Amino acid sequence: MSEAEARPSNFIRQIIDKDLENGTHASVHTRFPPEPNGYLHIGHAKSICLNFGIAQDYQGQCNLRFDDTNPEKEDVEYVESIKNDVSWLGFEWQGEVCYSSNYFDKLYDYAVELIEKGLAYVEELSPEQIREYRGTLTQPGKPSPYRDRTAEENLELFKKMRDGGFKEGEACLRAKIDLASSFIVLRDPVLYRVRFAEHHQTGDKWCIYPMYDFTHCISDALEGITHSLCTLEFQDNRRLYDWVLDNITIDCQPRQYEFSRLNLEYTVMSKRKLNQLVVDNLVDGWDDPRMPTISGLRRRGFTPAAIREFCKRIGVTKQENMIEMGVLESCIRDDLNENAARAMAVLDPVKVIIENYDSDKVESLSLVNHPNKPEMGSREVPFTRELWIERDDFREEANKKYKRLVLGKEVRLRGAYVIKAERIEKDADGNITTIICSYDADTLGKNPEDGRKVKGVIHWVSATKGVPAELRLYDRLFTVANPAAESDFTHMLNPESLVVVNGFVEPSLATAEPEVGYQFERIGYFCLDSKLTGGMLTFNRTVGLRDTWAKIDN
Numbered sequence: 001m002s003e004a005e006a007r008p009s010n011f012i013r014q015i016i017d018k019d020l021e022n023g024t025h026a027s028v029h030t031r032f033p034p035e036p037n038g039y040l041h042i043g044h045a046k047s048i049c050l051n052f053g054i055a056q057d058y059q060g061q062c063n064l065r066f067d068d069t070n071p072e073k074e075d076v077e078y079v080e081s082i083k084n085d086v087s088w089l090g091f092e093w094q095g096e097v098c099y100s101s102n103y104f105d106k107l108y109d110y111a112v113e114l115i116e117k118g119l120a121y122v123e124e125l126s127p128e129q130i131r132e133y134r135g136t137l138t139q140p141g142k143p144s145p146y147r148d149r150t151a152e153e154n155l156e157l158f159k160k161m162r163d164g165g166f167k168e169g170e171a172c173l174r175a176k177i178d179l180a181s182s183f184i185v186l187r188d189p190v191l192y193r194v195r196f197a198e199h200h201q202t203g204d205k206w207c208i209y210p211m212y213d214f215t216h217c218i219s220d221a222l223e224g225i226t227h228s229l230c231t232l233e234f235q236d237n238r239r240l241y242d243w244v245l246d247n248i249t250i251d252c253q254p255r256q257y258e259f260s261r262l263n264l265e266y267t268v269m270s271k272r273k274l275n276q277l278v279v280d281n282l283v284d285g286w287d288d289p290r291m292p293t294i295s296g297l298r299r300r301g302f303t304p305a306a307i308r309e310f311c312k313r314i315g316v317t318k319q320e321n322m323i324e325m326g327v328l329e330s331c332i333r334d335d336l337n338e339n340a341a342r343a344m345a346v347l348d349p350v351k352v353i354i355e356n357y358d359s360d361k362v363e364s365l366s367l368v369n370h371p372n373k374p375e376m377g378s379r380e381v382p383f384t385r386e387l388w389i390e391r392d393d394f395r396e397e398a399n400k401k402y403k404r405l406v407l408g409k410e411v412r413l414r415g416a417y418v419i420k421a422e423r424i425e426k427d428a429d430g431n432i433t434t435i436i437c438s439y440d441a442d443t444l445g446k447n448p449e450d451g452r453k454v455k456g457v458i459h460w461v462s463a464t465k466g467v468p469a470e471l472r473l474y475d476r477l478f479t480v481a482n483p484a485a486e487s488d489f490t491h492m493l494n495p496e497s498l499v500v501v502n503g504f505v506e507p508s509l510a511t512a513e514p515e516v517g518y519q520f521e522r523i524g525y526f527c528l529d530s531k532l533t534g535g536m537l538t539f540n541r542t543v544g545l546r547d548t549w550a551k552i553d554n
């Protein structure tokens with residue numbers, strides 16, 4: 001990671017500064033705790049940059065821990081993708097990957113400790129009854145008839161749970177805390193439930209699984225986490241986090257701090273919703289370039305540096321907010337403007353024939369790869385009698401503001417000659433099929449000598465040497481800024497979120513590597529798709545250019 005990525009400041013870093021200053025902690029240990037039930041999205045990137053970024057900047061450590069207590073929804077496919085995405089973002093976790101399931105034996109023992117202390121009991125009310133008995137914000141809960149069983153009885157029943165003696169939903173273990181608490185999470189929360197499910201790490205060893213609130217705090221403590229950072233919806237759960245650690249024998253007291261989730265306009269950010277898009281085939285998998293997933297952004301052409309920069313720009317606060325897509329787009333645009341090689345592609349081709357240019361001639365022109373970075377070198381681009389230009393770069397008539405090719409006028413072809421449109425050919429429907437031009441052989445790399453001013457420059461691709469390519473133009477996935485607020489978010493999908501066009505690219509792009517960004521001059525930033533390989537060259541539009549033409553055009 002470059003030095004240029006300066007340290008951000010936020011309320012969590014201020015807390016850490018204090019903790020280090022007054023000796024509460026000698027070093028910092030954070031963790032990123034995804035549940036392996038889906039692919040990571042840009043919201044997770046915020047948490048990753050926060051947790052790993054803190055560890056980096058304070059010379060501390062950050063664990064990658066899979067919070068794997070819901071075996072039915074989890075899968076090793078997700079475990080692998082998450083490891084891959086975290087590495088790709090440029091972060092290294094401390095030591096081996098951790099799993100909450102590593103601690104299932106210890107968690108069981110801690111549950112036994114709570115039972116022995118009279119602080120947990122085996123419940124035999126149904127899940128519906130438990131909900132009913134729990135009360136509401138205005139009404140206290142009422143005790144279950146099983147609440148006052150003896151520790152001995154509870155120990156035996158808990159063991160029976162573990163040994164498969166109860167069906168799912170027949171029994172669970174609950175903490176005995178406070179049925180009248182204003183924090184509903186403290187009204188005897190469930191700590192363990194019965195699930196006869198094969199676990200991706202522990203196989204069929206267990207038929208009882210600990211709940212998140214019980215597991216997370218203990219996993220943090222066992223790993224020596226100092227600052228446990230999570231999103232605001234866990235604010236109330238902090239009471240339970242502390243209660244569990246206060247009531248078991250463990251010699252580490254991590255502290256939980258909450259920050260606001262990232263919400264992005266025109267997309268959804270919950271794994272459940274993203275999964276639905278995948279399962280219902282509304283997108284082409286988790287890594288569809290329109291998805292807000294890390295793998296989707298990657299396939300779209302985002303770089304790790306741009307995503308880290310985005311996380312830096314949005315900052316970390318306790319304020320709920322909705323970030324404009326433009327913020328994310330400007331991060332990748334800035335990166336690619338600086339670092340992407342330039343190339344030429346024509347998306348909506350119309351043919352140009354240069355009538356005074358030899359039909360067998362192929363000139364190899366050397367074009368710089370980056371206007372401000374000579375160190376990026378140059379490439380050879382073949383120039384021929386027949387070329388493609390953008391249909392939109394030609395007009396039969398136009399006013400002076402139009403700086404492209406006009407019938408009877410001149411324009412410069414990028415890195416090549418000045419051409420003049422002499423006449424056009426049209427098909428039966430009146431569409432232009434060919435623009436017959438002449439070229440001025442004396443204008444390669446210099447202005448016409450008689451003082452003719454040629455202001456416009458347009459891009460082009462040789463019609464005989466260029467390579468056909470499929471160009472995939474992406475737009476926002478949804479038509480409304482907050483699809484999650486709709487009764488059915490899938491009804492808000494943008495039918496034009498993917499437009500596929502067939503165009504031509506300069507031959508140098510035939511050897512482009514997937515995910516490497518190019519600026520297709522005057523069009524936008526593109527990269528070769530990493531999946532649709534083998535057939536025609538397929539490029540994904542990462543993001544458009546700033547629309548510089550808008551001002552001059554009209």
Ligand code: ATP
Pocket residue numbers: 032033034035036042043044046047067229230231260261262263269270271272
């Ligand atoms: P989702 O609601 O998208 O399914 P989650 O919270 O269930 O996400 P986890 O796998 O539990 O997903 O998340 C791992 C970590 O990433 C947690 O600490 C969580 O708080 C954080 N995280 C998840 N979504 C966001 C987000 N939108 N912004 C910031 N952090 C997030």
Ligand code: MG
Pocket residue numbers: 035
């Ligand atoms: Mg979660």
